[in-house]
Amino acid sequence: MIKVLELKMTVTDSNDRDAEALRNDLKARDVFLINLMSSPGSGKTTLLSRTITDLKDRVKIGVMEADIASDVDAKRINALGAESIQVHTDGMCHMDAGMTREGLDGMESIDSRIVFLENVGNLICPAEFDTGAHKNVMILSLPEGDDKPLKYPLMFKKSDALVITKMDAAPYFDFDLDAVRKRVKAMNPDIRIFPVSAKTGEGMDEWESYILSEWEKWRNA
Amino acid sequence: MIKVLELKMTVTDSNDRDAEALRNDLKARDVFLINLMSSPGSGKTTLLSRTITDLKDRVKIGVMEADIASDVDAKRINALGAESIQVHTDGMCHMDAGMTREGLDGMESIDSRIVFLENVGNLICPAEFDTGAHKNVMILSLPEGDDKPLKYPLMFKKSDALVITKMDAAPYFDFDLDAVRKRVKAMNPDIRIFPVSAKTGEGMDEWESYILSEWEKWRNA
Numbered sequence: 179m180i181k182v183l184e185l186k187m188t189v190t191d192s193n194d195r196d197a198e199a200l201r202n203d204l205k206a207r208d209v210f211l212i213n214l215m216s217s218p219g220s221g222k223t224t225l226l227s228r229t230i231t232d233l234k235d236r237v238k239i240g241v242m243e244a245d246i247a248s249d250v251d252a253k254r255i256n257a258l259g260a261e262s263i264q265v266h267t268d269g270m271c272h273m274d275a276g277m278t279r280e281g282l283d284g285m286e287s288i289d290s291r292i293v294f295l296e297n298v299g300n301l302i303c304p305a306e307f308d309t310g311a312h313k314n315v316m317i318l319s320l321p322e323g324d325d326k327p328l329k330y331p332l333m334f335k336k337s338d339a340l341v342i343t344k345m346d347a348a349p350y351f352d353f354d355l356d357a358v359r360k361r362v363k364a365m366n367p368d369i370r371i372f373p374v375s376a377k378t379g380e381g382m383d384e385w386e387s388y389i390l391s392e393w394e395k396w397r398n399a
Numbered sequence: 400m401i402k403v404l405e406l407k408m409t410v411t412d413s414n415d416r417d418a419e420a421l422r423n424d425l426k427a428r429d430v431f432l433i434n435l436m437s438s439p440g441s442g443k444t445t446l447l448s449r450t451i452t453d454l455k456d457r458v459k460i461g462v463m464e465a466d467i468a469s470d471v472d473a474k475r476i477n478a479l480g481a482e483s484i485q486v487h488t489d490g491m492c493h494m495d496a497g498m499t500r501e502g503l504d505g506m507e508s509i510d511s512r513i514v515f516l517e518n519v520g521n522l523i524c525p526a527e528f529d530t531g532a533h534k535n536v537m538i539l540s541l542p543e544g545d546d547k548p549l550k551y552p553l554m555f556k557k558s559d560a561l562v563i564t565k566m567d568a569a570p571y572f573d574f575d576l577d578a579v580r581k582r583v584k585a586m587n588p589d590i591r592i593f594p595v596s597a598k599t600g601e602g603m604d605e606w607e608s609y610i611l612s613e614w615e616k617w618r619n620a
Contacts, residue, residue, distance in 0.1 A: 217520070218522050218547060218550065219542065245550055300521055321542035322439060328469045329466055329467070329471065330468070330520075350567070
């Protein structure tokens with residue numbers, strides 16, 4: 179049984195303040211929150227499924243799936259044995275800090291683990307609202323094209339890491355990886371970029387090592 | 400030189416009324432407005448480019464490109480010889496009827512032609528706002544996956560036609576076309592579905608015949 183929470187937009191005068199408070203509360207509970215943002219259909223859930231399978235013996239992982247409807251993603255994650263919760267955003271195209279807190283409160287156990295928030299599939303609104311996450315990760319799938327950093331600059335600027343998924347489909351598409359690297363680094367020099375394929379496993383080691391090392395760094399900070 | 404308009408959200412008590420008024424004004428000027436909606440990276444501009452190339456000797460075509468930043472799409476369209484205008488939505492994830500009217504007013508000539516509005520790349524907000532278009536067309540690219548009708552039902556319900564792009568990549572992805580047909584028809588029995596590849600030309604005839612026949616039907620109505 180997948181738990182589904184129906185959320186309403188949190189009305190508060192300061193989402194930024196709520197986000198900062200949530201970040202601190204989670205620190206006290208040893209919960210490292212990673213916000214995953216992307217277009218619909220970028221392969222977030224597939225990336226997450228493989229990441230959970232590969233890492234679950236080394237770290238506890240929870241997942242919050244945010245969507246406007248359906249619970250198909252939470253079902254996939256639950257089947258892997260990671261605790262997952264589905265939250266619905268009442269038609270809204272992003273999660274704010276209050277909604278994220280409510281979703282976390284709805285999970286059975288979250289202490290001492292990494293929690294991935296799979297944000298609503300959208301390259302615009304999620305970039306504008308701090309969810310309280312400790313890391314923001316953007317996922318761009320290769321079939322979406324190498325022009326996306328030009329068209330949705332804010333999300334590329336706000337992310338700590340960029341995962342480029344579906345690299346195995348490279349022979350089928352004109353996608354200039356070097357051009358993406360240059361465009362993204364020009365607006366966000368510190369961003370880490372991970373080209374991966376969850377299907378073939380290409381690049382998954384680097385991505386998963388990054389997650390583990392950021393988790394360790396954050397715990398020891 | 401690409402013309403770029405910066406738009407602000409239209410504040411009005413009734414977007415639906417504005418949309419209906421725009422639809423009637425366009426009818427009087429013999430302008431058939433088609434609203435194209437999709438995720439980022441679904442191949443809207445590529446589909447449009449091929450459609451323009453194939454149809455430009457049979458009907459006059461104009462294009463309004465809506466985006467939050469950049470004018471890369473309008474440049475591609477302009478290179479084909481069709482009049483195009485780029486509008487920026489001030490960070491907003493959709494076009495409303497007032498913004499659409501303003502964009503059309505910014506075009507040099509629009510009478511007696513088909514105008515395609517390439518809406519902001521997003522599967523959520525654009526479905527909620529009537530732009531004043533005569534037809535709504537949704538574009539889903541094969542790499543996005545066959546679960547999208549479950550996750551973004553409103554857009555599939557509101558569209559007159561669904562174009563499934565990048566069909567040439569089928570060997571690379573698990574995409575169940577029959578499942579998509581069933582899911583979409585269950586919520587919208589009258590929708591027309593066109594699987595195409597703008598790269599190989601597969602299905603383009605059916606899609607383009609649909610456009611021309613809807614244009615003729617509408618002119619004679």
